[in-house]
Amino acid sequence: MNILQIVSGGIAVYKAVELTRELVKSGNDVKVIMTENAKKFVTELTFQTISKNTVYVDIFMEEDKSQIQHIDLVKWADKIIIAPATANIIAKAANGISDDLASTLLLAVKDFSKIYIAPAMNTVMYENPITQSNMNRLRKLGMNFIESEIGLLACGDLGKGKLADTETILKNIYNKKTLLNKNILVTAGPTLEYIDPVRYLSNPSTGKMGIAIAEESAKRGANVILVTSAKYKPKYNNINIISVVSTEDMFEVVKNNYENSDVVIKSAAVSDYKPVVKYDEKMKKKDENVSIELERTQDILLYLGQNKDKQILVGFAAETNNVIEYAQDKIKKKNLDLIVANDVSKADIGFASDENEVYIIDKKNNINKIDKESKKEIGRKILDEIENLLNK
Numbered sequence: 001m002n003i004l005q006i007v008s009g010g011i012a013v014y015k016a017v018e019l020t021r022e023l024v025k026s027g028n029d030v031k032v033i034m035t036e037n038a039k040k041f042v043t044e045l046t047f048q049t050i051s052k053n054t055v056y057v058d059i060f061m062e063e064d065k066s067q068i069q070h071i072d073l074v075k076w077a078d079k080i081i082i083a084p085a086t087a088n089i090i091a092k093a094a095n096g097i098s099d100d101l102a103s104t105l106l107l108a109v110k111d112f113s114k115i116y117i118a119p120a121m122n123t124v125m126y127e128n129p130i131t132q133s134n135m136n137r138l139r140k141l142g143m144n145f146i147e148s149e150i151g152l153l154a155c156g157d158l159g160k161g162k163l164a165d166t167e168t169i170l171k172n173i174y175n176k177k178t179l180l181n182k183n184i185l186v187t188a189g190p191t192l193e194y195i196d197p198v199r200y201l202s203n204p205s206t207g208k209m210g211i212a213i214a215e216e217s218a219k220r221g222a223n224v225i226l227v228t229s230a231k232y233k234p235k236y237n238n239i240n241i242i243s244v245v246s247t248e249d250m251f252e253v254v255k256n257n258y259e260n261s262d263v264v265i266k267s268a269a270v271s272d273y274k275p276v277v278k279y280d281e282k283m284k285k286k287d288e289n290v291s292i293e294l295e296r297t298q299d300i301l302l303y304l305g306q307n308k309d310k311q312i313l314v315g316f317a318a319e320t321n322n323v324i325e326y327a328q329d330k331i332k333k334k335n336l337d338l339i340v341a342n343d344v345s346k347a348d349i350g351f352a353s354d355e356n357e358v359y360i361i362d363k364k365n366n367i368n369k370i371d372k373e374s375k376k377e378i379g380r381k382i383l384d385e386i387e388n389l390l391n392k
C-alpha cells in the first residue's frame with residue numbers, strides 16, 4: 001500500500017518514527033510529509049532514513065518538474081495518516097486553510113475516507129470546544145479518527161490527548177476488526193412490567209442508542225448479544241438477539257451470559273418497579289380510584305458490579321437534573337468502568353430521538369463531553385473508549 005504520513009509539530013513526533021518503521025516493515029511504501037514545526041522536534045533525516053524516501057516539507061520545492069507535488073502525492077496515496085495530528089492541523093483541515101504543503105495536500109483529497117487522523121495534544125487543547133467542533137466537522141465528512149488515549153502527557157497533565165499507540169493506529173489503518181473474538185452483551189430499550197394482560201408500566205425508550213452500540217460492536221468484529229424488548233431485525237450476522245419483556249427476564253438473560261462476556265453495556269431503560277400482583281385477566285373498570293402496589297425490580301447493574309470478574313461494565317444514567325453528580329455517584333455504587341450520562345429532560349435529545357448529547361465518565365473521573373451528535377456517532381465514541389480500556 002502507498003501511505004502518506006503527515007507529521008505535524010507536537011511532542012509525540014518521536015512516536016511517529018516508530019509508526020513509520022512499522023508501516024515500512026509490513027511492506028508499505030511510505031512517504032513522509034513534515035510541517036516546518038514538526039522539524040523542530042525530530043529531523044527530516046530520521047524519517048528519511050526510516051522511510052527510505054524523500055521527506056517533503058516545502059510546497060514550493062518541486063523536485064520533479066513534470067509534476068505538481070501536492071496533487072501528485074495525493075493521487076499516489078492509498079491512505080493518508082496524520083500522526084501526530086496537532087490541534088493546529090486539525091483546525092486548518094476543518095476550515096480549508098492551506099498555507100503549507102501538509103494542509104494544502106489535505107485540501108486536495110477528494111475521498112475523505114482515505115484520511116486517518118491520530119490527534120495528540122494537551123488535554124485542555126483536546127477538550128477545547130473549538131478543537132472538538134473541528135474534529136466533529138472532519139468526522140462528519142467521513143475522515144477516520146484514531147482516538148487519543150487517556151494518560152500522563154508530556155506536559156505533566158493526566159488526561160485525554162495521548163497519541164494512540166502504534167498497534168492501535170495500525171489496526172485502524174488496516175481496518176482490522178478491532179473487537180474480533182470479544183463477547184459483547186448490550187441491553188437496549190425499555191422493559192415492560194405487566195399489570196394485567198393489556199396494561200403495563202414502562203417508559204418511552206426505543207432502544208436506538210443500544211442498537212447503535214450493538215451494530216458498531218458487530219462492525220468491529222465482536223460476537224454481540226443484544227437483549228431487548230425493542231423490535232429490531234439485525235443487520236449483521238454476529239448480532240444475536242434475545243427478546244425479553246420484563247426486568248426479571250432481562251436479568252435472567254444477562255446473568256446467564258455474564259461469565260462469558262468481555263464487555264457488558266447496559267443501555268436499557270429498565271423499570272425500577274413492578275406491580276406486586278399481576279392479574280391473569282383484564283382488570284375491570286370501576287367507578288372508584290384504584291391503587292397498584294409496586295415493588296422494586298432486580299437491580300441488574302448492581303448485581304453485575306458486585307459479581308464482576310474480568311468484565312468491562314458500562315452503565316447509563318438518564319437523569320433530568322444534576323446529571324454529572326448522579327452519574328459519578330452511580331459509577332462508584334455500581335462498580336462500573338464507564339458511565340454514559342445524559343439529560344433526558346431535553347426534548348430534542350435522549351429518548352426516541354436520533355441524536356443525543358452525553359458525558360462519558362470513567363472511574364478516574366475523566367469526563368468526555370460529546371456534544372449533540374447522532375446516536376451512531378456516540379456509539380462509535382463509546383466503543384473507542386471501551387477499546388482503550390480493553391487494550392490497557
Ligand SMILES: Cc1cc2nc3c(=O)[nH]c(=O)nc-3n(C[C@H](O)[C@H](O)[C@H](O)COP(=O)(O)O)c2cc1C
Nearest residue numbers: 008009010011012035037038086087088089120121
Ligand atoms: C514543546 C512543545 C510541544 C508541543 N506539543 C504539541 C502537541 O502535542 N500537540 C499540539 O497540538 N501542539 C503542540 N505544540 C504546539 C504546536 O507546535 C503549535 O501549535 C504549532 O503551530 C503546530 O504547527 P503544525 O500543526 O504546523 O505542525 C507544542 C509546542 C511545543 C513548543
